[in-house]
Amino acid sequence: MWNNHELKKNYDVVIIGGGAHGLATAYYLAKLGITNVAVMEQKFIGYGGSGRNTAILRSNYRTEEGIKFYDQSLSLYEDLAGELDFNLMFSRQGHFTLGHSTAAVSGLVTRAENNKALGVDSYFLDPLEIKKMLPEIDISDHPRFPVHGALYHPPGGIIRHDAVVWAYARGAERKGAQIHQLTEVQDILVENGKVSSVVTNRGTVSCNTVISVVAGWSSEVCKKVNIKLPFVTHPLQALVTQSYKPWLNHVVVSGTLHIYLSQTDRGELVCGNGIDTYPHYGMRSTLGFLESYAAHVLELFPVLHNVAVQRQWAGLCDMTPDYSPIISPIDEINGFYVNGGWGTYGFKASPASGYNTAQMVANGKAPKMIEPFRYNRFVENRLVGEKAAASVGS
Amino acid sequence: MEIIVPIKQVPDVALNIKVKDGAVIEEGLSYVISSWDETALEAALQITEDIGGEVTLLTIGPEKAAESLRKGLAMGAHKAIHVKYYDAKQTDSFAYAKILQKVLEGREYDLILAGRQSQDTDAGLTAPMLAEFLDLPQVTNIIRFSNVSNQNMTLYRKGDHATEVLEMELPGVVTVHDTLNEPRLASMRGIMMAKKKPLEEIELEAIGITSEMSGLEGSMTEVLHYDKPESRKEGKNFEGDEKDTVKQALDLLISEAKFLV
Amino acid sequence: MSKILIVAEVKNGEIKKNTLELLSFSKTQGIETGVVLIGSEVTELADILAGQGASKVYLADDSSLEIYNTEQYTALVTDALQQSESNQVWLSSSELGRDLCPRLAARHGVGALSDVTQLEVNGDQVTAQRPCMSTKIIQKCQFSKDGLRVITIRSGFFNAEETTPVSANIVSLSIPAGHAKLKVKEVKVEVSDEVELNEASIIVSAGRGVGGAEGCDFVKPLANDLGAAFGASRAVCDAGWLPHKHQVGQTGTMVTPDFYFAMGISGAIQHLAGMSGSKVIVAVNKDPDAPIFKVADYGIVGDLFKAVPVFREEVSKIKD
């Protein structure tokens, strides 16, 4: 049970968004001694992507900036259960990215080399080696897109996503931050180029600092301060099957087939694919997604034909042009920070995102780790191109 | 056994439903197969698995109703008929039953298996009306069936005071109570195969349904407006030792609500 | 002029409360009302109907009519309609009414309004309110064409007055044949002296919180003490702790008693749809966030295993 608080008249920091990133930010701010902090969540914590994602963690990205950042996140995840005293069911079971063409294979080989150079454990496997680890996979040349090889990333895995949300929320509360559910930020007031207060459905509170940590809703919140950033929101769908015998001990992703899957401790297969191709704020699930998923997954794993689909759902993803986040102070408005652009891949970033955002707000300046994710990189043409390593959801 | 299962695509009533200015707000609704119809489909699938035959789904609805047909096909139905009906609003059970009659005239079937009511209107009128229009016997609200053959079946109907066991000669119309079974979920293969199963599309004009026979004109009743039910007035809650709270609640029950007086 | 025909329902040799409610309501409307009384050994009940205001009783008393069946009932009501020249038929929305109403309407080439909770009759103009979408929405609707009005009405929304029997004006109907293709083989009456859910003015219901069949046995004596019907949530029946006939809810029995006691029921929407029309709702549940508390007039956040004995003790004190 959460404590419900009255809104105070004033907070040093208002965090908009009660997802894993917002709550992690509150937690790490509190660790830095900044505790007069409110997290404003329009619905309930975990309502957004943080409660809807498929919880795949990995750091085998493509660029140096990306690899370092996600690797820091993974190492924070490593000790998180102990630190927050909450079982997060982190299972480092290894992560396959399959390639189905010569071009894809060469991309994977490059990623393996980049990863290794930065100390991230990743290597290339040929189909026979894959088959040894995934005995049920079809590596014959019958499918339309036969398996040519895979990038294997042993530290990758899955975690219990709700647990991460709850654990950060409890951690932040214990240290003094206040979490306000059912509190929607309706406006942000700026005076003399400086943030002065936020207007919510429960009243107005004054503050010196506002951090927008709303992922799929980023454009909407930025609108309130007349800032336009290159976020485009797309729905992403996922499904979970009925429990099946323990069968899959790794995360499997196929870029070409646009699918991925993993198996939870309960035996359910958690599955997803690429984003819906149209920008949209609706979170509805479609039959088209089910159909294409079923067709593609059966090409890889024909044994799954009898597995029944239990439930499907969708969430919103804030895509950026280079598939990397924006974590940045906004120069035009003193005290306003943006943390967004988490697309289909941001859950794994929650700890590093919260940690660095807290540092940024505490010091008024982005730490080195997240400098590359400044909002004006798009005008300065310093993109952090992660599309190749992040295009299929997860 | 040839079984027709009429299904209706309806808003998911498990979700929040809002009204404004006397109408249900469309935005945010999510559409599903009416759950009673899923029970009927499951029963039909079990029968054909048992004694052979085919299950044909039949829906009257707009373009997007095809999704429900495909879901039913993914569950295992063999084929489907989609009667394209673009403006289903203000169509009552009578008009639906008339259209269904027209669709089924001249077709071969042994059994029409339907839900006891549809989840949106909760009216429960269409299937028995259809039975009358087709001059077929009806058994509604069944909780069990047995001895199914191509000629007849035994049906257990939940009546008001007893379970009535009836023997019906086919063809006939049966509606199901939802304790009858637990509808199956579609498997991966089922979902994939559904796309390849026959889905017949019929335009209303093609079966002789004119504008006077559909929509408000073809209906005998009309909905004037929709409202939220009056919310109950705020209750009183008691927390603490049950010895005290039960007494407090009972005192008020007696003084305010005239309980046992 | 309007004329109403009410289809009477009989159980254990008595006119059911729902029929009396319909008669009392029609009396308030000042419209001439006949009743069609169908069953086996029911003739003597005609006077009770007359006492409630039935101008005529159309009677079909035959051993073949002991159990409801669609075909004979449709033919009999049709016959009574013709003889009485009624332009409205009112039925209860019982399982009988739900089966008969659409068949009857279709035979007369008209539509029907079912499961109505409020009715306005203005000559031929009939407007009604009825819950839909699992009782989340109320629709107001009307008959939009001329012709017979066929309506089923939920019980518990109108009061049944007490009256004394008077000698009835009886019209005997001839007994039609049953359906050639449908035979009633047997009727499994679950004999019991328990109060029936849809007739009860007090209901005590057990939910998943009772934990098992023993938990049901623990709650049931409270129902007995109160002379109440014993209900249950779907979870309890699905788990086999109680037979399905106890199930209250949209898929079980829809109830509208004066007092509803929900013991360990969380309040799934199908359950709420089936009981939220109760006049007074009392709920006991450990979880303060259980949805049942949203509809409860008196909510006790606590353990039913501690609360039920206190209820029993206090009730016995009151009764003494």
Ligand SMILES: Cc1cc2nc3c(=O)[nH]c(=O)nc-3n(C[C@H](O)[C@H](O)[C@H](O)COP(=O)(O)OP(=O)(O)OC[C@H]3O[C@@H](n4cnc5c(N)ncnc54)[C@H](O)[C@@H]3O)c2cc1C
């Ligand atoms: C189906 C799916 C699968 C995914 N799979 C993975 C995966 O396997 N691995 C991975 O790393 N990532 C995955 N992601 C991406 C991941 O879920 C997100 O990037 C991540 O959860 C973003 O977290 P967040 O805290 O920034 O935002 P969110 O969790 O979306 O939280 C934002 C919150 O802000 C609130 N909000 C919005 N506007 C306002 C307002 N005006 N006032 C108050 N509150 C407001 C919202 O209600 C919401 O709760 C997936 C996403 C989806 C949809």
